[in-house]
Amino acid sequence: MEPLAEIAKQLQELRREIAELKKQQGEILAELQSGKRLQHAAGGETVQKERGQPATLEMYCSQCLELRLVAGAKRVVLPDGSTAIQGQCVVCGTTAFRMTSMSGVLIGEAASARVGLQQD
Incomplete structure (x- = not known):
């Protein structure tokens, strides 16, 4: 027991x-x-920024091989309908890329497109 x-x-x-x-x-x-964005700074503290300011956040840099601040981050939509964030590493200038989560119908469409299935 x-x-x-x-x-x-x-x-x-x-x-x-x-x-x-x-x-x-x-x-x-x-x-x-509410129009505010939470961002985590390198020291771990949370910083609030109003919308409209350039986005800087931490992403994995494939050239530096560690988490780095990324400048000029923007959301991009891939051909299969999934979304991602793209920006430049502030240390080496390499383009950093991170997939983001999806919601709703897009999940099924994007997943089907990735594996080559057609939806009705």
Whole structure:
């Protein structure tokens, strides 16, 4: 009976952590919808920027082989309908590229396009 009690305790802890993450996600979405953007600076502190200012964020640089600040970040749409962020590493100038999440119908269309399936 002891292993089941331990598993039940772990399950409760995981559910608590999930609830906390959902709460944090809701706060972040509220900030984004209010016209402010949250960005994480190199030191770990959160910086708020109003929309319209040039975006700088941290992305993995394939030439420096570590996370670097990226200047001039912009959202791009790929031919399969998926979205990504593209910018330049502030250290070496290499173009950095990061896929972003998608929502709604685009997920199915983009996934189908990647594997070569046709949708009705």
